[in-house]
Structure formats: structure tokens, C-alpha cells
Amino acid sequence: MNLTLSFLIPALMFFAAVIGLGTYVTVLIVKALRRYTRAEPDRKEKKENTRSLGEVLKQHRVDSKMTQEFVAESLGVSRQAVSKWESGASAPSTMNLMALAKLFGVSAEELLKEAS
Known part of the structure; x- marks a missing residue:
């Protein structure tokens, strides 16, 4: 039983870290997409002035x-x-x-x- 706990706790910690990292990456992608979509008028203006x-x-x-x-x-x-x-x-x-x-x-x- 002690062997099972010593294996289970690090595995759970690893999966929690992976889920946390995935969430962090998802938040970064959403922020980048928001910034990109808000910059569309600036891109259009630059294209018109080029x-x-x-x-x-x-x-x-x-x-x-x-x-x-x-x-x-x-x-x-x-x-x-x-x-x-x-x-x-x-x-x-x-x-x-x-x-x-x-x-x-x-x-x-x-x-x-x-x-x-």
C-alpha cells in the first residue's frame, strides 16, 4: 500500500502540472487572439497608407x-x-x-x- 501511494502522488502532481501548463498556454493564446483581432483597424490603415x-x-x-x-x-x-x-x-x-x-x-x- 505504501508503494502505491509513493507512485500515485507524483503521478497526480505530474498530471496537475500538465493541466496547469495547458491552461496557461490556452490563456496566452486567447490573449494573443484578442490582441490580433483588436489590431485589425490598424492593419487596414497601414495597408491603405502603404x-x-x-x-x-x-x-x-x-x-x-x-x-x-x-x-x-x-x-x-x-x-x-x-x-x-x-x-x-x-x-x-x-x-x-x-x-x-x-x-x-x-x-x-x-x-x-x-x-x-
């Missing part, structure tokens, strides 16, 4: 009063390539991005930051 790299490139080109053709000739690419960058169909290479930044008088980092 611009793509193409939109940023087009805005800089328009602000600089340049045509797609002028930008293309300055970089040695086709006008269609510039159009694809602005529409988001493709992205400029790193070298072309640096050349665009120089052409627009800004840093490449600034172009990328505006796009995020």
Missing part, C-alpha cells in the same frame, strides 16, 4: 517632370521596362534602382523606405 515601389517611382518621376521615355533613355533601358517597374509587373535591378535614385536626386534607401 505604397508599392512602382507607385513611389512613378511619383518621383512625375514630381521631377520626367517622361517614362526620358527615364528609360537616361538609364539605357526600354520605356516598357520603366512602365513595368511603375505598374509593379517587375522590379528594377539594384543597379537600376541606384540609377533611378540618382536621377531623382534621392537615395536608394529613401525610395525603398517610401515603398514600405
